[in-house]
Amino acid sequence: MRTENQKAWFFVLPVLALVAFNALVPMMTVVNYSVQETFGNNQFFWEGLGWFEQILRSDRFQAALGRQFLFTFLILLIEVPLGIIVALSMPRKGFWVPVCLVLMALPMLIPWNVVGSMWNIFTLPKIGLLGYFLNDVLGINYDMTQQPLSAWITVVVMDVWHWTSLVVLLCYAGLVSIPDAYYQAAKIDGASPWSVFRYIQLPKMKTVLTIAILLRFMDSFNIYTEPFVLTGGGPGNSTTLLSIDLVKIALGQFDLGPAAAMSLIYFAITLLVSWLFYTLMTKDDAE
């Protein structure tokens, strides 16, 4: 006979309370706003799914979503391979290991809005070091405050500078855990450098790489501070990513209903894509 005991629930209660206050209650508030219209005075009118429909149909939202996907796609496309390459070329032992690790960790230690300000000042056409160098020394017409393409390149390069290290450090951790015997066996088996990468290094990095890709997806998809400080979403709307647009609607126009609906859609997309990534990347392990 098994004795049933319900006492365990009491131990879960504190966590439940904590989660309720920092996640469930705020989230439900957002849900509450998303289906109502308010004109202040704490007066609410039922709106149903109207805001959701309005957001999903609006060109503005679709354009921001498109920019957001393009941005995340570029980030993953650049940071993941670059991170792997840098991790592979880092020394595995000796004096330079700590030096490399500290250098790699540095960009990640800088507060996000500082990163934005740094790159802003760095790239300003007349006074920034890079802006001046490109325009007046190399003669390239570059102005991220005026040209959408320049603005995009700057935002992407800034994120690459800021976050490639995360991929590097995670991959590096995977690489150093490979015992020497694997490389020796590969040498004896006559494996080419590509085979060593394909059959030893990549499989051993897979778990950490999955984590790296997931983190980079979520972070870049929800990115706000750095592009906001750097370009403010401009020039025009060219670098207005989803989160920037969301803040404009919620705090700029004070359209709480549409903003809440947009937040929920935004959240659902992030969740769905993360789930897709995770399922696809861990599919082989289940076999």
Next chain:
Amino acid sequence: MAQIKLSNLRHSYMPAPKGPEDYALKEIDVTWRDGGAYALLGPSGCGKSTLLNIISGLLTPSEGRILFDDQDVTALPPDQRNIAQVFQFPVIYDTMTVGENLAFPLKNRGVDAATIKRRVDEIAEMLDVTDMLGTKASGLSPDNKQKISMGRGLVRDDVNAVMFDEPLTVIDPHLKWKLRSKLKELHQRVQATMIYVTHDQTEALTFADEVVVMQDGEVVQIGTPVELFERPQHTFVGHFIGSPGMNVLPCEAKGDRAIFEGHEVMLEGPTHGDGGRTDLGIRPEYVGFGETGIPAQVTKVSDIGRHFVVSAMVGNTPLKAVVEHNAPNPGSHVFLKFKPEHSRVYRDGWIVTEERTQ
């Protein structure tokens, strides 16, 4: 297949070695017959893995040459030496199936598909893994993984030698025995030169035709298991091989006798040389009890099933004896008899008695 010759081999991990103590390997000169089964036996850190890595080409020796059938391979990289190595921890390619794992070395060398298939099937049959060929290698048990890494070595028919670097370390005890007999059987079938590195005397003695005992980067003795047991050339060999190891008792040498704790002991033959530290070496198996002889007091008796191990004190010197039955009681006073043909004197560790020739 090839004869392997190590000529004046020395290796140091330091860039500028000064004295002999800087060398991980000191002056190795060995020839291994084609098709033989050899073991490198020694405690951890004695240089046996260094030696193995030098033979396989993972390390380049500081001095000396390695010859495979009179061809100097000292400067050749591992993949051109045609050797196979099985490591302490099984190395398998996780993402490949068992079959792909076995085919990998052949594929890298551009062998045609039909030959690969034939060889893989042959090896799989030899290793009893035919039914696993299609499964992912990552899910296998350690002993099967070790079999696959062995198979990757054997799959090439041009292998000069197969080397094993303590291959049974991670295998469960009851499977160790199985895998060891599989190894032995494989050796008989493929007739490749096999070199087996271990610190486990049972593994070495059961596997090899000839055992190389190493200590501190030096070869102490090369011999068949029987030779190592019967006539150790060095007290280290005597102590390291056998369970319990050889008794090493401080003594004085006088002609064909030794004076041990004031008692005269007949030796196998006359001793030569003088000076240094002299020890009397005799295996516990050759220490018997009698009515007369060297008086001793029994301190402990361990029953280990097949025989008894008797610990006794002669004066202030402890020694051990092995008897099949009629073990004396702890605390009792007994008389010990040393078999003369197995009593030897070692000077500074090395044997100095002449072998008795009848």
